[in-house]
Amino acid sequence: MINRAVTFTKQHTPDALRVVARRVLLESRNARLRLAVPVSSHSEYENIYHCAMRKTASQWIKAMLGDPVVYRHCGLLPYDPRPYRWRYPQPLPRDRIIMSLFVSHQRFMAMEKPDRYRAFFVLRDPRDIVVSSYYSTRTSHAPMGDIPRVRKALQEKPLKEGLLYVISHLSGKGTFKALRSWVLAPDSEAVRLFRYEDLTGERQAEEVGRLMRHCGISLPPAELAALLSRYSFSRMRSAQASTAPISHYRKGEPGDWCNHFDDDIHEAFAAATGDLVELLGYPARDQYPGARGG
Numbered sequence: 001m002i003n004r005a006v007t008f009t010k011q012h013t014p015d016a017l018r019v020v021a022r023r024v025l026l027e028s029r030n031a032r033l034r035l036a037v038p039v040s041s042h043s044e045y046e047n048i049y050h051c052a053m054r055k056t057a058s059q060w061i062k063a064m065l066g067d068p069v070v071y072r073h074c075g076l077l078p079y080d081p082r083p084y085r086w087r088y089p090q091p092l093p094r095d096r097i098i099m100s101l102f103v104s105h106q107r108f109m110a111m112e113k114p115d116r117y118r119a120f121f122v123l124r125d126p127r128d129i130v131v132s133s134y135y136s137t138r139t140s141h142a143p144m145g146d147i148p149r150v151r152k153a154l155q156e157k158p159l160k161e162g163l164l165y166v167i168s169h170l171s172g173k174g175t176f177k178a179l180r181s182w183v184l185a186p187d188s189e190a191v192r193l194f195r196y197e198d199l200t201g202e203r204q205a206e207e208v209g210r211l212m213r214h215c216g217i218s219l220p221p222a223e224l225a226a227l228l229s230r231y232s233f234s235r236m237r238s239a240q241a242s243t244a245p246i247s248h249y250r251k252g253e254p255g256d257w258c259n260h261f262d263d264d265i266h267e268a269f270a271a272a273t274g275d276l277v278e279l280l281g282y283p284a285r286d287q288y289p290g291a292r293g294g
Helices: 002-012 015-036 058-065 068-072 105-110 126-140 147-155 159-173 175-183 196-200 204-214 221-230 233-241 263-273 276-280
Strands: 047-052 077-079 096-101 117-123 191-195
Touching: 015 068, 015 077, 047 058, 058 096, 068 221, 105 175, 117 175, 117 196, 117 204, 126 147, 126 159, 126 175, 126 263, 126 276, 147 159, 159 175, 159 263, 175 276, 191 196, 191 204, 196 204, 204 221
Parallel strands: 047 096, 047 117, 077 096, 117 191
Antiparallel strands: none
16 A cells, blocks of 8 residues: 555656655765765766666666665765756766766767766667657656656557657657767767667676776676676566556567567658667668568
C-alpha cells in the first residue's frame, strides 16, 4: 500500500515540486555521505560530466555514480542539474559529478567548466532509442514536460503509427542532431564517447572500468564487480517492479528495433536521420541479422 501511494504521488506531482523534492533528497543524502563515508582517494578532476540522450541507460549510470563506493574513491558528490536553464545558464557547483546532461556537444562546450574536468557521452543505436522511447513514453515514464501530451497521442495510435510519431517527435526535439554533434566533435582528452551496448554487454566490467578511469575514479576490481552486481538491470527491474506496475527498465536489448521496424518505419527513420546509423558505427539494416521488412 505504501509503495502504491509513493508511486501515485510521484506520477501526479507537478514538475516544479518534483524538482525541488529531488534536490532536497539528493542534498540530504549527500550530507549523510560526507559524514558516513571516508574518502580514500580523490579524483584529480574538479567536475565530472555525464552527458547523454534519453534512453541511453542514464538512470542506471546515475545510480552507479551516486553509490557510496564511488564517492569513497573519488570524493565527488552527485549533482542533478535538471532543469538546467540554457537561456540563463547558471554555474554548476564544483567537486561534483554532474548527472545526465541531455545536450548537444556544442551546448556542452559552451557551458562554464573548471580547468580540470572530465566528461563522457553515452550513445546508442538510434533505432533502439526510438523503440525504447515509444514504450517508455507510452506507459512508464513519469508525466513530466511534454510526456502527458505525447503519451495521449501514442495511446490513441496502433504500434506502427506510434513508432512513426516517435521518430517525428525525436527529430523535432533535435535528438538525432545532438547524437550527430557528439560523434562529429573533434577528439578531446577531456571528453570520451561510450556505447550503451558496451556498457551493458558482455564486456561490461572492462568498459565500465574504462569509463571510471577516464573520470579519475580508481575502483579496485572487486569493488567494481560488486557495484555492477548491485546495479544489474535484472535487480533494478525487480526493485522497480515492486513499486510500479510497469518497470522503467524494460528489455534494453541491442537490436530490439529489428522486431518493430518494417519498410515504412525504416523509410521514415532514414528520412529523419540520414546517414546517422552509419556515422555512429552501427550495422545497416541489410547487415543486421533478424531485420525484417514489409
